Amino acid sequence: MLLRAALTSLRRGETLAAEPVSASAEVSLKHLAAYNAVCGFGLRDALPLTYPHVLGFPLQMKLMSGAGFPFPLPGLVHVANRITQSRPLTLDETLEITVSARALRPHPQGAQVDVVTSVSGVWEGVSTYLRRTGGSSSAGELERPVGSAVWKVPADIGRRYGAASGDRNPIHLHPLSAKLFGFQRAIAHGMWTKARCLAALEGRLPEAVTVDVRFKKPLLIPGRVEFSASEGAHGWEFAVWGKGPHLVGSTT
Template sequence: MELKESPNLGLLFPKAVLAGFTKKGGALPERDYVRTGVSVDPVHLAAYNRVCEFRLTDELPATYPHMLTFPMQVKLMTDADFPFPLVGSVHVANRITQTRALRVDEKFDLRVHVENLRDHPKGRQFDMVSEASVDGEVIWHDVSTYLRRGGGSGEAESAERPELPEPTSFWKVPEDIGRRYAEVSGDRNPIHLHPLTAKLFGFPRAIAHGMWTKARCLAAFEGRLPEAYSVDVRFKLPVLLPAKVGFAAREHGGGWKFDLINARKPQPHVDGIITPL
């Protein structure tokens, strides 16, 4: 189904909150949402780069096209036939692959769909899949995996936790980063905005967006990345705001492994791997 403009997140998020009381599970919808000839706003790109600490260049960070497809994802996840509520669905992993550098002056055809509903020990998982194409060629591919808790498979998860690496640098994450990232992403999920709204959903304080943590980690590799690569992360424990985090990176198979860790106690926030293509 082709969309003539980007869906309005200001309308969709209130709908998402209300829909949380009516969704009862079921099959995933099979339709795609498509937008064609989508341009990048250089002012918006610059604002995104500042919030995530990327340099200001004519190339898009690999995480930036997620900004273009995210409203389409939210529209799909708030449609009446989507089986799970958006609010309360946990973003547990994200994998992005780009086959070449993407430039600010290009126009992109975007496509979003959902697939791969499967059991998880704590509930059910599904994948939101997004693509960006130029001249019919897919050059960017994004898979966001979400977990909906409840009614899990009952399989036991491994109790073993790998030893966390020693951080190579430390970052302070300000209290307002959730609100700042919400301004550029449109993702105004209440768990990210304020301690009071986060407490309504069981968090002691507001938490950083998972895609901000991924982008911030990726920004630490600028100047060392090839044009074509995949960056795959798993989101672990949330970053409670404000925070001090440790970042650890080491070379691995021609690419990199990295971790974002709580700087005050040995708890993982993000682990990831960058693989050249």
């Protein structure tokens, strides 16, 4: 997979011609238990809201490393993720997964595209990826929320989540491999951070829900961060902060 990713380095990002890819999947209880353990979920019949993203990851990589995807994979930044489900999926279902790409568009720092994973007509995940080519962020300063919990993120969380999710990007696995890509240390997966937040809210979200997050500063590991969550009239607002924001999210 890493070799295929490296071979995409000469892409210029001018057109989007990726064809959707599909497959069926069944849930392995052993795999689900390993994923739940590393993210903090309890084991139950209903799948964690973020778990179908992991089941669709091989198809996502197949599509993104294919000829019709506009961006090279090295240096691609996962900047946002939105998950919508109309009902929980369960571990005894055979799942029909389709991955497609859409909405190639400009960004102040380059260009971005959405990779969409659809599962059995009841779950959809939209991951937005940014290809940086220059410019600067126009985002304003965020106000730090009051933390409700302190999390100590261990140095091996990238390797553990990589083993459970299949996402073994070198920036997450070891300080030396992360330094090759410009990071001081390895960084936590954004989707692990999102899953960890939802595990903290487990049992408090409706069965039909949308969870939207923006990934901000990389979370260097090991690290110490504050998790905050507050419920309002329209859903939850939550965030993960260290010296600055790592993730901000909301539910509806």
